[in-house]
Amino acid sequence: MxxxxxxxxxxxxxxxxxxxxxxxxxxxxxxxxxxxxxxxxxxxxxxxxxxxxxxxxxxxxxxxxxxxxxxxxxxxxxxxxxxxxxxxxxxKSEIVHSGLRDPNMINPQKQTGKHLAPKEFLEFKDRDDVVILDVRSNYEHSLGKFKNAVTLDIENFRDFPAKINELAKYKDKKVLTYCTGGIKCEKASALLLHEGFKDVYQLHGGIIKYGKEAGGQDFEGKCYVFDNRLSVDVNQVNPVIISTCFNCGKTTPKMINCANPECNEHFTQCDECGTAMDGCCSDACKAHPRKRVYDGTGYYVKVPQPVNTQKGKKLQSITD
CATH class of the missing domain: 3.30.70.100 (Alpha-Beta Plaits)
Known part of the structure; x- marks a missing residue:
């Protein structure tokens, strides 16, 4: 095989x-x-x-x-x-879109937070003078995050710079940033240093490497990934599920895209509601004439979509 x-x-x-x-x-x-x-x-x-x-x-x-x-x-x-x-x-203009193009402000080749190996991160994370900062999007940390992590209400990483003022109260702490594989932390930690944070670190290799080298301890839920697996298990030590079904509230680890391509929203949905709703987030989406066939995965190959004026944003595929 x-x-x-x-x-x-x-x-x-x-x-x-x-x-x-x-x-x-x-x-x-x-x-x-x-x-x-x-x-x-x-x-x-x-x-x-x-x-x-x-x-x-x-x-x-x-x-x-x-x-x-x-x-x-x-x-x-x-x-x-x-x-x-x-x-x-x-x-593209950036390998992870931050909207910050000034190399004097953030340049990961010149300055980033101190890299912590997974086992070092494990030793650091529960100290009283430490704040764990998740720099990922809402739909990612709703599926899984580190226990006691600070999360941000952002739809995309390009929204991160606008949240710096909210984080100012942590300037006297050791700030440990993390993301899926490490790439967002390079720019996030560089920006934090530029904005006057003195003691900034980042989880080297991200959540994925942490799961492989530190057993994923205290990472609650599953880790969202940008491929047709949609999520992967991380915690082999004390795993829990923290995400709930958007439709019924039942605990579920399953993340999908809405089957309506003009919605395409990322959301968690249990299998029962997935079957009942044909993989849609609402009755309106279920009745949409362009609704895609739901095969139980909730993953769809990316196709260009128009702006959804109701949501007021350009919606993205789960592969973004």
């Missing part, structure tokens, strides 16, 4: 002619038979790719051979099947 891996990684490293690099890298990935989603910018690369164990090894070895990416820390998961349907490599 064929074995598969899913690789999660990022690297802040200057890429000249990044747009051409993205095009070349797409061909390289397709030649290996990989699927996934990679973002390339002048500031670096951010990706999740999936494929056979052999193809993933060739990919990692080839990427590591490039001196710009020699220090990439690949988080490797064994999976039963590829975690994506297609392969995308896209050129």
């Amino acid at each position: 064929e074995k598969y891996n899913t690789l999660l990684y990022y690297c802040y490293s200057t890429i000249d002619n990044a747009e051409q690099f993205a095009a070349d890298h797409l061909k390289f990935c397709k030649d290996l038979g990989l699927t996934g989603r990679i973002i390339v910018a002048e500031e670096g690369v951010n990706g999740t790719v999936s494929g056979t164990t052999e193809a993933c090894k060739i990919y990692m070895d080839t990427v590591h051979a490039d001196e710009r990416f020699a220090n990439i820390d690949f988080k490797i998961d064994e999976v039963k099947e590829p975690s994506f349907v297609k392969m995308h490599v896209r050129y």
Whole structure:
């Protein structure tokens, strides 16, 4: 039986002619038979790719051979099947969108919080002078988060800078930031330092690495991931479920996208309500003429969608 891996990684490293690099890298990935989603910018690369164990090894070895990416820390998961349907490599202005383009304000190649290995984070996190800060979006920390973590009411990471004033009360604390794989913490910790926070740290390798190297202790719930798995288990020590069904309130670890493509909202829904609602968040969405077929997963391949004026925002696919 064929074995598969899913690789999660990022690297802040200057890429000249990044747009051409993205095009070349797409061909390289397709030649290996990989699927996934990679973002390339002048500031670096951010990706999740999936494929056979052999193809993933060739990919990692080839990427590591490039001196710009020699220090990439690949988080490797064994999976039963590829975690994506297609392969995308896209050129963008940032590898994680913060809206902060001034390299004098935040430049992870020059300054970030102190990196804590998972076991160091475990030792640090319960101290009286420590605050654990989740820098992820609402739908992510509603599914799972560290016990006693401070969470922010943000829909996307680009909303993080606007929350700095809310965090000012923690300036005399050691601030431990964390996210899924570490990439958001690079910019979040850099911004906190720029704004006068003195003692800033970040969980190296994020939640995923913490689960692998520290057993995931005190991470409550599941970890949202940006592929068709939707979530993964982290805690092997004292696991609990903290998320509840949007429709009935029953405890459930299942995160989906609304089957109505013009809603596409991220939300948690139990299997019973998923069946009853056809994977929709509301009766209005269930009756929508463009409703997608719900297959029980709640994962849909991304297609461009119009602005939903009722919600007042441009809604994104679960693959964003």
